[in-house]
Amino acid sequence: xxxxxxxxxxxxxxxxxxxxxxxxxxxxxxxxxxxxxxxxxxxxxxxxxxxxxxxxxxxxxxxxxxxxxxxxxxxxxxxxxxxxxxxxxxxxxxxxxxxxxxxxxxxxxxxxxxxxxxxxxxxxxxxxxxxxxxxxxxxxxxxxxxxxxxxxxxxxxxxxxxxxxxxxxxxxxxxxxxxxxxxxxxxxxxxxxxxxxxxxxxxxxxxxxxxxxxxxxxxxxxxxxxxxxxxxxxxxxxxxxxxxxxxxxxxxxxxxxxxxxxxxxxxxxxxxxxxxxxxxxxxxxxxxxxxxxxxxxxxxxxxxxxxxxxxxxxxxxxxxxxxxxxxxxxxx
Numbered sequence: 056x057x058x059x060x061x062x063x064x065x066x067x068x069x070x071x072x073x074x075x076x077x078x079x080x081x082x083x084x085x086x087x088x089x090x091x092x093x094x095x096x097x098x099x100x101x102x103x104x105x106x107x108x109x110x111x112x113x114x115x116x117x118x119x120x121x122x123x124x125x126x127x128x129x130x131x132x133x134x135x136x137x138x139x140x141x142x143x144x145x146x147x148x149x150x151x152x153x154x155x156x157x158x159x160x161x162x163x164x165x166x167x168x169x170x171x172x173x174x175x176x177x178x179x180x181x182x183x184x185x186x187x188x189x190x191x192x193x194x195x196x197x198x199x200x201x202x203x204x205x206x207x208x209x210x211x212x213x214x215x216x217x218x219x220x221x222x223x224x225x226x227x228x229x230x231x232x233x234x235x236x237x238x239x240x241x242x243x244x245x246x247x248x249x250x251x252x253x254x255x256x257x258x259x260x261x262x263x264x265x266x267x268x269x270x271x272x273x274x275x276x277x278x279x280x281x282x283x284x285x286x287x288x289x290x291x292x293x294x295x296x297x298x299x300x301x302x303x304x305x306x307x308x309x310x311x312x313x314x315x316x317x318x319x320x321x322x323x324x325x326x327x328x329x330x331x332x333x334x335x336x337x338x339x340x341x342x343x344x345x346x347x348x349x350x351x352x353x354x355x356x357x358x359x360x361x362x363x364x365x366x367x368x369x370x371x372x373x374x375x376x377x378x379x380x381x382x383x384x385x386x387x
Contacts, residue, residue, distance in 0.1 A: 058183035059129055059156045060084040065180055066187065069152075075123040077140050078131055079104075085111055094119055096224075096280035099303035114301075116201055116222070116284050118143040130157025130166050135204065136224030136281070137169055142199050145173045149195035154179075155188045163188070172196065205288060210259070212239070214266045220288035221257035224281045226320060228257075234318045234379045235259050238352040241374050241381050242267060246348050248313030251276060253305065253335060254320050258286030264316065265295045273297035276308055278331065305335045305342060314348045315339055329357070336362045343367075343386045351382045 056064075057080035063070060070088050079085070079093045081103035093112035095101045104112040113119035126144035131137055137155075145153050155170060157163035163186045170176035170190040180187040201222060206229035210217045221228045227235070238260060245268055252261035255275035265273045275286045275297055283301045290297055300307060308315075319332040336359060339349045349367060353359055355378050363370040363384050370384040 056082045056084070059158065059185050060087075061183050062156055062180055062185045062187050063088075063127065063154075065182060069154075069179075069189075070125070070127070072124040073122065075119070075126040075144060076129070077118075077126055077144060078129040079112075079127075080129065083107075092119070092121065092123065098278045098280070098301045098307070102303055114280065116280050118147070123147075125152040125154070127154040127156060130155060130161055130163055131224055132161070133224040133228065134166070134169070135228070137166055139199065139201065139204055139223050141169055141173070142196055145192045146195050146198035148192045151192060153190050153192055155190075156185060158185050160184070201284070202288070205285075207292070210239070210263075212263060212266065217259075217262055217266060218289065218292040219257050219259050219262070220285060220292050222281045222285045222288070225279070225285045226256045226282070231259065232318070233377045234352045234354070237374060237376050237379050238316065238318055238350070238381060239263055241350075242316075245271075245316075245350075246313040246346070247271060248344075249274070249309065249311065250314045250316065251308055251312050251342070253308065253315055253317035254278075254282075254331070255286045255299070256282050256318075256320075258289035258299075260316055260318065261286060261297060262289050262293055262295055265290070265297055266293065271313075274309055275299045276302055278303055304331045305338050308342050310342055311344055312342050312347055313344055314350065315343065316350050318352045332357075332359075333362065337366045340367045340386050345386055347386045349382070349384050349386075352379050353382065354378060355380050 074091045076093045081100040085108040095112050101114045128140050167176050167188040174190040174193040176188050176190045179189050205220050207220050249272040252275045255277045261275040283299050286299050360370050367384045368387045373381040373383040
C-alpha cells in the first residue's frame with residue numbers, strides 16, 4: 056500500500072464519514088474506507104480503481120458534484136495544482152476539515168503553508184516518511200474556474216504564431232521545454248494520413264502538426280486529464296480541430312496510424328518511471344501501418360535505439376542538441 060495511505064489509516068477514525076480522496080493512489084484505500092470516494096485525473100489509476108471499486112472514483116479536472124463532509128488532498132508534484140485542488144475542495148467545506156498528505160521528499164512540510172488561506176494548519180502525523188496536515192476551513196473561498204489558472208504563451212512558427220495554453224500540473228506549464236523545441240524544428244517530411252501525438256501535454260506538437268499538415272487526421276493522447284484539457288484549449292485557441300483522448304499509454308491509441316510523434320514523459324509524481332515510454336517503443340509497430348513512422352525525442356542518456364530496433368526496425372538519430380536526441384524509425 057502507498058505510504059501516504061498507510062499514514063491516513065493510522066488516523067482512520069477521522070475518515071469514516073463521506074470523505075473525498077483527491078489524487079488518491081491506485082491501492083486498497085477505498086476498500087479500507089468504505090464511505091470514501093475518490094477524485095482522479097490519471098487514466099491508469101482511474102482504470103485500476105474503477106475495476107476494483109466501481110462507481111466510487113470521479114475522473115476529470117473538476118471536483119465531483121457529489122457532496123462530501125471532508126477532503127484529503129494527496130500532494131501532487133506541482134505547487135499551482137495543489138493550490139487549485141485545495142481551493143476546489145475548501146470552497147465546499149466551510150467549517151469542516153481539509154487534510155493534506157504527502158511524502159517528505161515531495162515537499163509536504165513546505166506545502167502545508169498552502170493551507171494557510173483557509174485557517175490554521177496543524178500537523179496530525181508523521182510516519183512512513185510522510186506527513187498528514189489538517190485545517191478547519193474558517194471561511195470557504197470562492198471556487199476558482201480552472202481556465203482562469205491557465206497560462207498562455209506564443210511560439211513563432213513558420214506557419215505563423217502558435218498559441219499554447221497550459222493548465223496547472225501539466226508538463227512544462229507555461230513554457231516550452233527543450234525536447235519539444237528540438238522536435239518542432241524537425242517536423243519535415245511527416246507521412247500523410249493519421250498522426251498521433253503521444254503524451255501530448257499542452258498540445259504543442261499536435262497543434263504544430265495540424266497547422267503544418269492540415270489535411271492529416273490528428274489524435275492527441277495523454278494519461279492525464281489536465282493535459283487533455285490543456286490540449287483542447289490549445290487547439291481551440293488556434294482554430295484547429297483534432298481528437299483528444301485520455302488513456303493509459305499506447306494501448307489506448309488508435310490502430311492503423313501513419314505516424315507517431317512523442318516527447319514522452321518519464322516522471323510520475325516525484326518518482327522516475329520509464330514504463331510508459333518503453334511500452335510505447337515495444338508496441339508502436341502494432342499501431343502503425345506498414346511504412347508508418349515513429350519520431351521521438353528523448354534525453355540523450357536514455358538508450359532507446361536498441362529497444363526501437365528490436366521491436367520496430369532500423370532506427371536513425373535524426374538530430375541532436377542540448378542533451379536530447381530525435382529517434383526516427385519506420386515499420387517495415
